[in-house]
Amino acid sequence: MKKFKKKIILGNLLSLMVMACGSSTKNDVTPDLPGPTSGDVTVYITTAARTQEFRKTYVDFGSDVNMSPRTILLNEHVKYQTMDGFGAAITGSTAYNLLKMAQADRTKFLKETFDVNEGMGQSYIRIAIGCSDFSMSEYTLADQSGIENFALQEEEKKYVIPILKEILVINPGIKIMGSPWTPPKWMKVNNLTDLAPHDSWTGGHLNPTYYQDYATYFVKWIQAMKAEGIEIYSITPQNEPLNPLNSASMLMYWDEQRDFVRDALGPKLQQAGITAKIYAYDHNYNYDNISSQEDYPAKIYEDAAAAAYFAGSAYHNYGGDKAELLDIHNKAPEKELVFTETSIGTWNTGQNLGKRLLEDMKEVALGTVNNWCRGVIVWNLMLDSERGPNRDGGCQTCFGAVDISSADYKTIKKNSHYFIIGHLSSVVKPGAVRIGTEGFAEDGVVLAAFKNLDNSYAVVLLNENTADTRITFSDGTNYFGAEIPAQSVVSYTWK
Template sequence: MKKYTENLKSAILAICLLSSILTACGTDKSTTEPITPDPVATTGDVTIYVTTNNRSSDFAKKFVDFSKTSNMSPTTITLDPTTTYQTMDGFGAAITGSTCYNLLKMAQADRTKFLKETFSETEGMGQSYIRIAIGCSDFSLSEYTCWDTPGIENFGLQNEENNYIIPILKEILAINPNIKIIAAPWTSPRWMKVNNLTDLQPFNSWTSGQLNPIYYSDYGTYFVKWIQAMAAKGVTINAVTPQNEPLNRGNSASLYMGWEEQLAFIKTALGPKLKAAGLATKIYLFDHNYDYDKVASQNDYPVNIYKDAAAAAYVAGAAYHNYGGDKAELLDIHNQRPDKDLIFTETSIGTWNDGQNLSTRLMDDMQDVGLGTINNWSKAVIVWNLMLDTERGPNREGGCQTCYGAVDINKSDYKTITKNSHYYIIGHLSAVVKPGAVRIGASGYSATGVTYSAFKNTDGTYAFVLLNNTTDVKNITLSDGVKHFSYSVPSKSIVSYRW
């Protein structure tokens, strides 16, 4: 036993001695100092943004360099700037009364930080297009227009514009003065409404009704006065639509306006009035669903108006929402009138489509709304409320009480923000695709679940936005015909590139 004990002690001593020698020689560094990870690139030839549907990457900014070796990758996508499509106007969200209310509840420093992250071209996503209401919307703090009493002397911007909308727009414009703004009325002043175009009886309701033709001229003046009033406050209105969701009679603030009415209003009043006032504000038709709310007589709504040359001369194009029908309608309208523009102006997430579940919504919304509309000729993508609170408000009866915002702010502190799918899909586009960029061709590698769009910016840089809606990592090489680089795209992710 004594001999066994001595041998054991000798073995232990030998092991300890060997460990000391290995440590001194640096063979086992983990016992004395942490292993230094490879440095993360902070600069590079290509800027990349990555968001995964499990938030493991949350709009993460990364960099890679061009490859110095020849490209033999079978998963190469090659850009083709000689094939061109539409010129892009921008990407953004709606700045509603509810959005502004929530933003103004934030501490100034927190609000400025969020607005910079969202709109700054140098410090954030660079969102570039905003939608606002002319008068109230279903996400306003009250029901009103800017001319609720007859007599032009009674026209004027109201509390919501002066104390909520305009102050927020000014903060945004100070961050990004190049922002475009499109506006739409949810309803005309009630004194301009009738029950229908046969009886022509007064219709004193915020909801439904139709515009009395005898007030076409006055309503055209309303648009002009409102655009001029906003300009006097330092807010330029780049475009308008004559009516938000003109086939929807049921919204809390609404007005039915079939294509025949919209044609007559534009041709006889809105178009001539804007022109006479020297306003360059564009007019977009329709502003409603792909399926025309299943009203057969309203199919191809904008095309019917384009057939009248005098009316069409005042019109830049048409706007669409996605609450009914399919984005393929955009391609159909483009093919019928390729000389007219298309923009996408509203989509919502809410309790009905599991709107806060990023694992599904990020993929679906980028597929159908982000890249889906662009690949069908849309020049802009705008989602609904930029910010709602954690009780989906402020909201009103008759409006959407089940909607989420692009982001939701905690009502208990007006500080904690949850970013939803719409915030990411817009940010992934606006961060790399700048206003004036041209969508270009791209070909090569393809796979089910992989969708993309390619662009060339006005400064000569390329932009590429890719959706990987698969469970596999995709090691994809991008080539502009001169330079190439590779990046491993995570599963279930959106990746945006600029170089």
């Protein structure tokens, strides 16, 4: 690593003098402010005040080797996890709203979201296997008793698959995760003692008698999607396995999931030549305060035969703290972590984009990545201005990453989750490795650094302070100084 002199060049010294006197807390840059159209470093800026919304600009490398003491040095010799991608869920409701748009408007939005060259380059999608709580109705892919009755349904064929195909044209390399909210009702029982039929969309348990049939259900779904030109990258055995109250749901305690995957799902996928990753759990950090379910995935990993089928585990943040990710990583460092769901909604009413942008960037985006998550996926990509389509028993108070006006299906409001995902996906590409940083640190400044497969570097940074701050970044060969607006999220990438 190249050594740098501690002498400060005049420009940096003047910047430090200005900051010592105090920086303005007002960010007066307007979204249409002219700026450089090229440079060594590509920069994306979103401010809490919405004066800049994913504004693209550029800065150049410094021309000598003098470093400011406010330098953050990237250390690619310290390596953490490899990144899979970042994105949102394409639910039935999301697909419905997208298809209500005019084709030109929809294509424009999808390119802004998924295009790796001209847009955010979002790279990971989550979809439901059957219905979710944001579907047009409650259904599975085999509502009639008997696995031979498996078939894709109208929601897949009319809404979700057409949208996925449009996205794949824009970004052919996008990863797709599938999660079921419920198996067919004929596979469910009230509990594993009585084994009485549980003819309900909500709650119940998977009848061990149908472990093999349900594993076949997953195989058939992955094969049916492949026949449509859609490769499935990963699955979870059950969405929110500790929540029996969702509009479509089922309880699947850790020992049930262990047995189902070990004895049925894992072997069936293997026999079918399917390489989709299996992630355990897919629920909250706090295990919904059920003491017997604490460390859910770690308990599964204690069974070597079961653990062999799991790539890792997945988490939501509707309860508990992201520190649980680090705890599970420490218990099983060889296993992967992904963050698969979070939502905003009317419970955030009164909190403007700025408050949510800063908190969500700190907790959801950087907070999960800096605790070993390989991917970050938020909930609905798009809902309408009435928070739908939704239905009784599901979330009727959720916002999408973006909300589209139900009056014209054209006017789009972009919410915090759209920006936090975009700030990651725009500069951190699939296959990137999170790397170490050292040097300058400041309260209220949170960041993560990466090296992409093409040898470019990326830094995603949050400045939640009320003052602008200037920081110099160095990869050991090149360096640049950057003025980071107060209460903003900024992404940088350079070769």
